[in-house]
Amino acid sequence: MASEAIKFLLGDDRIPRSWYNIAADLPEPPSPVLHPETRAPVTPADMAAIFPPSLIAQEMATEREIEIPEPVREVYALWRPTPLFRARFLERALDTPARIYYKYEGVSPTGSHKPNTAVAQAFFNHADGTRRLATETGAGQWGTSLAFAGGIFGVPVDVFMVRVSFDQKPYRRAAMEAYGARCVASPSEETAAGRQILSEDPQSTGSLGIAISEAVETAATREDTKYALGSVLNHVMLHQTVIGLETIEQLALADAVPDVIVGCTGGGSNFAGLVFPFLAETLRGGRRYRIIAAEPTACPTLTRGAYAYDFGDTAHLTPLLKMRTLGSTFVPTGIHAGGLRYHGMSPLVSQLLDLGLIEARAYDQTPCFAAGVTFARAEGIVPAPEANHAIRAVIDEALVCKQEGRARTILFNLCGHGHFDMQAYADYFAGKLEDRPYSEASLTRSLGGLPEVSAAE
């Protein structure tokens, strides 16, 4: 059965010993992060209010490899290395000559790739003396993952959860509480940002931007508390590279080299985690891969966003990042892939798009659910709605292979399972899902509100 293997596994001893820092290999250094008030490049001291020193160092690091501490590797061993699958059943269902592989991050305790960075962030915060972590969560995946990681290292976690999810998804809250975290509906009375919103609209259902403001304010104003973000930042991308590093080793076991690599993008972290280690080869003059970022038409950051400095949050408390952005006031239409509803994008991923090393495509949500159902019926795993965007791109590519009679090798990141998102599938089967792409008018408005940055841009 070896030649017909479905899974390619690695033992605990093959968990990577270092993360890969793509900043070391970029032709130009990443654009500096700017202070929200002075608009001058931030210093480590500026960031010290909200992040611990070791993560600030990683955010700005220029060395190619950053060692993964042994306690982090030990926690990783609870689910890593994750399996690489050859999607033989999907290939048959599509009757395609394509060879499809997927890295499956859904075997983590919380069912997605998020713990890869949550565990690292909790460890370094604990090591640097952080007594409490504050974060935000939309649909709940990130909050649950940080709750898990904080619990492991004994760092209490406060999660500001967007009010509408807090009310509609009590089981997400229960998962965070199961890990010992405190979950607060946002906007809350606990922060000035939250009180301000509530004074204007006591019934506010909240937003991710508001919840970020609340978490950042909590970290900035409490001596013992730091902030943790689940995507976008350089050190988050760094931690996720374990995905691609393992995949390279597993593809060698499978004797396969990908022609096309696909991931879905919200803030960019699962995509970066898979593709950065492959780009390491390209950036050092080696093989060039076709790399596709799949995003929703409701929030088309890479395909329609500006490449400009912008804030990460609504209240404009965060530093300014040079990134693909739809504008911090952009409100995505209501789609079920909550993890892809963010106005910005990882600066590193944005820079790679600018360099022409990756391409991006936007998909409506119903064709993505159709792809997810095809995948579930073939491979068994019901994917998270976010991952369905990657699967849509993969199936389209595989069908091109069929049309052209070419046996390309396609690799993608199945970043999580959909067990927490079955209501989305219920709505899909009930015909309640609509394709609601962004509106040009609203995008023009939000892009018009981009902050002015003179010199640095």
Next chain:
Amino acid sequence: MASEAIKFLLGDDRIPRSWYNIAADLPEPPSPVLHPETRAPVTPADMAAIFPPSLIAQEMATEREIEIPEPVREVYALWRPTPLFRARFLERALDTPARIYYKYEGVSPTGSHKPNTAVAQAFFNHADGTRRLATETGAGQWGTSLAFAGGIFGVPVDVFMVRVSFDQKPYRRAAMEAYGARCVASPSEETAAGRQILSEDPQSTGSLGIAISEAVETAATREDTKYALGSVLNHVMLHQTVIGLETIEQLALADAVPDVIVGCTGGGSNFAGLVFPFLAETLRGGRRYRIIAAEPTACPTLTRGAYAYDFGDTAHLTPLLKMRTLGSTFVPTGIHAGGLRYHGMSPLVSQLLDLGLIEARAYDQTPCFAAGVTFARAEGIVPAPEANHAIRAVIDEALVCKQEGRARTILFNLCGHGHFDMQAYADYFAGKLEDRPYSEASLTRSLGGLPEVSAAE
């Protein structure tokens, strides 16, 4: 890190090639199954209306090993061999000298051990020409697993889902539909049994016993349809033995021998799957293990049931099985571990209890949730409420080890994750869960209604 390994993995090529049939090694053959009307031992012909020939043969098989067909092994490879974990984080949290190992079945597509038999049953039905499968489901785990398996082998599946779950858990229904199954609220207008109940009580919320009656009637009255059961029967236990067979090989890698083996019991299948291959050694004169079945006080089949012939369903359409039973009219109090709320028990498991080869313990639900939360905070995985019963027993054993200063090796089956059951945890954290053990009066009543069986008993 090898000596400190957390996971013990096996490759696709180590998926077992045969299931283990414990009937071959029992000192006495299992008691015959009786016809519901004549009360004479059933013949294969009697069972042909509802089961395909190959599964009838397995139900009555006496050979020790039954080959696993290659197409079944190929589907198993989507998640098997499942990992064996050393629970180092739990050991530390409990500060116990005990060595705790768990086999984790939650990595399957549906998040539990159920697909082990669902895939086998769908394959053999397809091979024997079955055109449609009917089954019942309570909380939804079994229905989802058979839906997945039927989808893989192209056998359409009708699932009769207990009305109250159908209404309260639309995401379970969505999972079955994602795999292409049809899900019908039970009692339904589709069967005489369902219509009878509805004529008496149009608002009936249903029960597992009623849903079984509907599924069995559908199979018995439709030429093209067979019935599939997710637990209790011999062939189901047989298919689950892949769990224990893999575990034995993995423990050898870990250089460990269990002193105590624990599983939770509802119909008996995840428990049997783990322990039967260990009992193979005992029954052939080898090592004797301490084996504990953990069940809920709300449905204490092994600790309080009679060992007698009884029906498997409410409408008394099924054959009579000699088993531990609380009586087919027994209604368990409302607990969240839906998979453990069944009045009967696998005849094979019942016989092993009778032989003194296993012991049983009943637990209230709140201490089980407390154990589950301890486990989640240490090991990351939020367990299914059913599995929490096993974990309660394991933690109690580990604390005895601590008290006695003895480093016993404890093995258990973590039969599924709790991602579909977070409402139960939400209720637990909200203090809404009560311990509601069975009532003696209700048990006396239901045991008084056991069918009379003269000769065979």
